[in-house]
Amino acid sequence: MKGAIFYSGQYGSTAQYANWISEATGLPVFDIRHSGPDPSEFDFVVLGSSVIIYKLTIRKWAEKHLSGLLNRPVLLHTVSGAPPGPKVDGWVRGCLPESLVAHMEHFAFRGRLDLKTVGWFTRMVLKVGAMANKDPEASNDEFNGFDYMDKSAIDPLVARIERLKELLPGAA
Numbered sequence: 001m002k003g004a005i006f007y008s009g010q011y012g013s014t015a016q017y018a019n020w021i022s023e024a025t026g027l028p029v030f031d032i033r034h035s036g037p038d039p040s041e042f043d044f045v046v047l048g049s050s051v052i053i054y055k056l057t058i059r060k061w062a063e064k065h066l067s068g069l070l071n072r073p074v075l076l077h078t079v080s081g082a083p084p085g086p087k088v089d090g091w092v093r094g095c096l097p098e099s100l101v102a103h104m105e106h107f108a109f110r111g112r113l114d115l116k117t118v119g120w121f122t123r124m125v126l127k128v129g130a131m132a133n134k135d136p137e138a139s140n141d142e143f144n145g146f147d148y149m150d151k152s153a154i155d156p157l158v159a160r161i162e163r164l165k166e167l168l169p170g171a172a
């Protein structure tokens with residue numbers, strides 16, 4: 001049954017990365033907000049998750065499907081304002097079950113925040129967060145928005161998916 005991409009995002013950047021990965025690999029892509037197949041129907045699973053207030057939005061879905069996920073290879077990509085590094089890795093560890101973190105591979109991508117597309121309350125939360133943030137670059141991003149979308153960032157993940165297709169019988 002090969003692989004599939006399941007993603008969770010709110011403002012479109014995680015969906016954009018998931019669609020780019022789908023176009024590059026031919027894997028079907030599912031938004032977890034809509035009903036779709038069970039991940040256990042696939043030989044391997046690619047998860048995509050945005051990060052909102054230090055939390056992975058896919059965390060509840062991942063917990064619900066944990067046993068199925070642990071029985072097959074899992075590749076996770078996160079989409080955040082923060083760059084790849086210890087901060088994002090810490091949020092992943094803090095949000096997902098330890099068994100899943102140990103089992104999967106993580107790829108961190110940077111997304112987009114267009115303040116015109118978020119509601120007034122979220123804008124206010126971001127402004128307050130910006131004032132409290134001690135990291136000047138992150139504070140500026142929260143205050144003004146940003147666009148770090150980068151299609152080439154998916155290349156290492158696409159290469160990993162192609163390798164999995166070769167390794168898993170029937171997954172090509």
Ligand SMILES: Cc1cc2nc3c(=O)[nH]c(=O)nc-3n(C[C@H](O)[C@H](O)[C@H](O)COP(=O)(O)O)c2cc1C
Nearest residue numbers: 009010011012013014050053054080081082111112
């Ligand atoms: C309310 C809000 C909170 C956010 N919190 C974080 C955060 O804690 N860390 C971070 O790196 N990025 C944060 N971001 C940035 C998002 O991760 C980024 O905009 C991402 O591209 C959103 O994905 P989406 O477009 O799929 O919803 C936040 C964005 C919003 C709107």
